[in-house]
Amino acid sequence: MEPRQEITQTASRPATPATDLARTAAALVPPGKGILAADETVSTLTKRFDALEIASTPSSRRDYRELLLTTPGAEEFISGAILQDETIHQHGSAGTPIAVICNQLGILPGIKVDAGTTPLAGHAGEHVTEGLDRLRERLADYRRLGARFAKWRAVFAVGDTLPSAGCVAANAEALARYAVLCQEQALVPIVEPEVVMDGPHTIERCEEVTGSVLHAVFEALLEQGVCLEEMLLKPNMVVPGDDCARQADIGTVAAATLRCLRRHVPPAIPGVVFLSGGQRDVVATRHLDAINRAGGPKPWKLSFSYGRALQDAALATWRGKPEHLALAQRAFYHRARCNGLAALGAYDEHEEDAHLGETAPQVPAGWRDD
Ligand code: 13P
Numbered sequence: 001m002e003p004r005q006e007i008t009q010t011a012s013r014p015a016t017p018a019t020d021l022a023r024t025a026a027a028l029v030p031p032g033k034g035i036l037a038a039d040e041t042v043s044t045l046t047k048r049f050d051a052l053e054i055a056s057t058p059s060s061r062r063d064y065r066e067l068l069l070t071t072p073g074a075e076e077f078i079s080g081a082i083l084q085d086e087t088i089h090q091h092g093s094a095g096t097p098i099a100v101i102c103n104q105l106g107i108l109p110g111i112k113v114d115a116g117t118t119p120l121a122g123h124a125g126e127h128v129t130e131g132l133d134r135l136r137e138r139l140a141d142y143r144r145l146g147a148r149f150a151k152w153r154a155v156f157a158v159g160d161t162l163p164s165a166g167c168v169a170a171n172a173e174a175l176a177r178y179a180v181l182c183q184e185q186a187l188v189p190i191v192e193p194e195v196v197m198d199g200p201h202t203i204e205r206c207e208e209v210t211g212s213v214l215h216a217v218f219e220a221l222l223e224q225g226v227c228l229e230e231m232l233l234k235p236n237m238v239v240p241g242d243d244c245a246r247q248a249d250i251g252t253v254a255a256a257t258l259r260c261l262r263r264h265v266p267p268a269i270p271g272v273v274f275l276s277g278g279q280r281d282v283v284a285t286r287h288l289d290a291i292n293r294a295g296g297p298k299p300w301k302l303s304f305s306y307g308r309a310l311q312d313a314a315l316a317t318w319r320g321k322p323e324h325l326a327l328a329q330r331a332f333y334h335r336a337r338c339n340g341l342a343a344l345g346a347y348d349e350h351e352e353d354a355h356l357g358e359t360a361p362q363v364p365a366g367w368r369d370d
Helices: 004-009 020-027 042-051 058-069 098-105 135-144 165-184 203-223 250-264 281-293 308-318 322-342 350-362
Strands: 034-037 078-083 108-112 117-119 127-129 149-156 188-195 271-274 301-306
Touching: 020 188, 034 308, 034 322, 042 058, 058 078, 058 098, 058 308, 058 322, 078 098, 078 149, 098 108, 127 149, 127 165, 135 165, 149 165, 165 188, 165 203, 188 203, 203 250, 250 281, 271 281, 281 301, 281 308, 281 322, 301 308, 301 322, 308 322, 322 350
Parallel strands: 034 078, 034 301, 078 108, 108 149, 149 188, 271 301
Antiparallel strands: 117 127
16 A cells, blocks of 8 residues: 555545536436436347347447437436447437437436456456546547546456455556546546456455455545546445345345445545446345435435346337337336435335336236346
């Protein structure tokens, strides 16, 4: 670790609440709203489409993203949408650029700018996120296309000896360099260090790893001079691994997640927007709701930036069929509304029964168990 003197000299530069970036960061986490992560790469979205036998073409991917963004009323609960390179260059079916459609709806357009993960040399089983080459120029281009914020995701596998110090340091450094470049180019960085759910690890191990990753990430952010008031954090919740024999109840996840954030996330951060990370959609909503209902200090807004947990029901309902569009939009509206309520700690599980009653006859059998 650097001597304290060094860190003090390079600490986050001061911000007044009135900077444009701080205002944009705050606008992404107003009460009862969160972010739609619709930034799957072409190859990831193609895999999801393939599983549902939807042809993956530029126009089908555009139609799907447009379906989500133009869902009537979704903007009541969705403050921003993270787009992907293909999407931000596309126009909607009526010829309007997608970023303009977002702005017209009051949804801030954002952009995924990392280039994905690659195996980290010398560290078996671990990955580093790439994309720093020419990032300054790419950020400037995206800003011109209308993006107001950006996202970079780092992944950390959990094991008895993972993540290694080398993996944590390499990814923390890349996240920090990305974040400071974003702020230079007038984009709010969303910093996403994801401790993944794959594996048999316990919730206690997830808490330990998430804490040390967050510690390293904030140290790197401060060293690079990132202004904390002008960014958002997108972490995982503290949950047991998928294959852990001892799963945790909703209250335990909420308590562990809050304890970890309180210990490692500075209060200067305006918002924490969780990823869903493979949690079932209703479970992700219940966790967010429990986190917001819990007592104790919560100096940041606690909301969502879900991908799968917002989209899965809508995608499985749509299946590429224009005649399913309205029903798919209702499924998306429902999840957005439930998560908006959860961001206020005001979600009621009975919401789910009412919605299923409405849509069940037209939803393919078993789609919730995909
Ligand atoms: P999930 O909510 O599906 O984990 O996606 C969030 C995200 O943006 C991953 O980078």
